[in-house]
Amino acid sequence: MDINSFLQLLPQQLVNGVTLGATYALIALGYTMVYGIIQLINFAHGEVYMIGAFTGLYMVTVYRVNFFLAMFAAILMCVPLAVVIERVAYRPLRNSTRLAPLISALGVSLFLQTLVTLIKGPNPQGFPQIIKDSVYVLGPIKFSLVQMIILIVASLLMVLLHLTVKYTKVGKAMRATSENYETAYLMGINVNRIISFTFALGAALAAAGGVLVGMYFNSVHPFMGVTVGLKSFCAAVLGGIGSIPGAMLGGMFLGVAEVMGVAAGFGTYRDAIAFALLILVLLVKPTGLLGRPIQRKV
Amino acid sequence: MLDLITNPYYTQVLTVMGIYLVAALGLHLITGITGQFSFGHAAFMSVGAYSSALLTLHLHTPLVLNLLLGGTAAALIGILLGFPSLRLTGDYLGITTLGFAEIVRVLFINMGITGGASGLAGIPRETNFALVYVVVILGIWAMYRIHDSRFGRALAAIREDEIAAESMGINTLLYKVTSFAIGSFYAGVSGALFAHLMQYLNPNDFGIARSFDVLNFVVLGGLGSIPGAVLGTGVLTLAPEFLRFIREYRMLIYSLLMVLMMIFRPNGLLGGVDLKGIFKNLFRRKFSKAVSG
Numbered sequence: 001m002d003i004n005s006f007l008q009l010l011p012q013q014l015v016n017g018v019t020l021g022a023t024y025a026l027i028a029l030g031y032t033m034v035y036g037i038i039q040l041i042n043f044a045h046g047e048v049y050m051i052g053a054f055t056g057l058y059m060v061t062v063y064r065v066n067f068f069l070a071m072f073a074a075i076l077m078c079v080p081l082a083v084v085i086e087r088v089a090y091r092p093l094r095n096s097t098r099l100a101p102l103i104s105a106l107g108v109s110l111f112l113q114t115l116v117t118l119i120k121g122p123n124p125q126g127f128p129q130i131i132k133d134s135v136y137v138l139g140p141i142k143f144s145l146v147q148m149i150i151l152i153v154a155s156l157l158m159v160l161l162h163l164t165v166k167y168t169k170v171g172k173a174m175r176a177t178s179e180n181y182e183t184a185y186l187m188g189i190n191v192n193r194i195i196s197f198t199f200a201l202g203a204a205l206a207a208a209g210g211v212l213v214g215m216y217f218n219s220v221h222p223f224m225g226v227t228v229g230l231k232s233f234c235a236a237v238l239g240g241i242g243s244i245p246g247a248m249l250g251g252m253f254l255g256v257a258e259v260m261g262v263a264a265g266f267g268t269y270r271d272a273i274a275f276a277l278l279i280l281v282l283l284v285k286p287t288g289l290l291g292r293p294i295q296r297k298v
Numbered sequence: 299m300l301d302l303i304t305n306p307y308y309t310q311v312l313t314v315m316g317i318y319l320v321a322a323l324g325l326h327l328i329t330g331i332t333g334q335f336s337f338g339h340a341a342f343m344s345v346g347a348y349s350s351a352l353l354t355l356h357l358h359t360p361l362v363l364n365l366l367l368g369g370t371a372a373a374l375i376g377i378l379l380g381f382p383s384l385r386l387t388g389d390y391l392g393i394t395t396l397g398f399a400e401i402v403r404v405l406f407i408n409m410g411i412t413g414g415a416s417g418l419a420g421i422p423r424e425t426n427f428a429l430v431y432v433v434v435i436l437g438i439w440a441m442y443r444i445h446d447s448r449f450g451r452a453l454a455a456i457r458e459d460e461i462a463a464e465s466m467g468i469n470t471l472l473y474k475v476t477s478f479a480i481g482s483f484y485a486g487v488s489g490a491l492f493a494h495l496m497q498y499l500n501p502n503d504f505g506i507a508r509s510f511d512v513l514n515f516v517v518l519g520g521l522g523s524i525p526g527a528v529l530g531t532g533v534l535t536l537a538p539e540f541l542r543f544i545r546e547y548r549m550l551i552y553s554l555l556m557v558l559m560m561i562f563r564p565n566g567l568l569g570g571v572d573l574k575g576i577f578k579n580l581f582r583r584k585f586s587k588a589v590s591g
Contacts, residue, residue, distance in 0.1 A: 096564035099517050107556030114549040272404035275397030
């Protein structure tokens, strides 16, 4: 593609990139919040997102509900799932070595993938077109209705999350726990409940993300959480893990970079773009774009 | 017992186990001894596998040379990745190595000489049971030598406390990169053996799942212990074979085992078990009995 037509398509690619980035950001938030509180890479988070997508698909095909109800059902399914995962697989390992909960998380992730494969089969399933395929034109940019919904729902959820973390009592407790687990405990915060709440919030966002992505790409399968999960985790690390605005920024950044990379002719390298960017950023800024520097204590 | 040697199915399973064990020994040095996270070990296996397979196919070099060159290629890539990324610590290093492994996989898919996504076929079958176990024994012997050397103690010091190690005059970056290179060498040799056993290579054989498999071997066996790495690799490569009779529920049970083993033995099967001490005690008890009796 020559440079002129690339520039001509630039605004359109930006819109596509931001849409993709918004879904990455929704999932990245779950990784970053959990990491911020218990320093665990929650590898099962991608599978929570996958189960959210399947729940949405099930509601839409079997009960023929509208999109918002399907998303609500997905959230209702995933929140208890994530809380149970934390209770069963991570909490007993909270005081052990760093690698033990990580392996446990990998085990849970593999378990959920196998379980869904057994129930639903390994093949991708199409998502029915529940939203009209209408397109809005704004100058050189075309918006599909699905893209609009993704952008609006994702922004709404992120604003809601921001308000919760910033202005509610439980949000304050979350921030205190991620600042210092033990001090928060001594101050009378029920840290176990806060950790469960964090998992629940992350799962709700991932479930919504799952339904949105299923609708956008019109495909749902048991292994969809692996690549998207890893890329979203990259987004979280890129933005500075533990930082909520960082996850949003990182997600948008990765989404735009990926779409631009594909437009520039690196389509076959699509899945490597996120990782290459991540490595470049980490080499320059070892804790990500908005991350706090690590203190080396003796 | 004779069946174990004559039955080709058992021989194949045990040969594959030996190959994974070589890779696990490499990760044992990086993660178990030096304490550095590496979530991309399969990438080094793939570098070794592809370079040795291509050498055989195009230059018809002998297998032993291929093993060494495959290992060296992996070690060079390890150094290339290690110098910039080993400045990072903990999970950041882990995620960088994971990302690197994905990049290597995508590169192999896009390269012409590697056969791309359809894979590389027609590699002669030169690996056998005896060769693999000669390599395993050499690898274990070398690993014990590393443990007991000044170099090995420096690595253990880095694992225990990097700042303290640095203030004792250890050039931590250099030591970490060297450890990474040796660990990658093991992975490269393992990949080369794999290539000449399977006769076919596909970049997707060396994905994230494979990297985490090797990590599981090392962690579930007991991080930092060579018998642990052997036991972990043994249990986790044989378990899916024993579980074959439950068919599609196999991976379900396997993944549950991963979670349960971590919950009940967070330090791995042999973590915190002092094998040397146990043997010494056994010997001493017999000895003292003999003296008193």
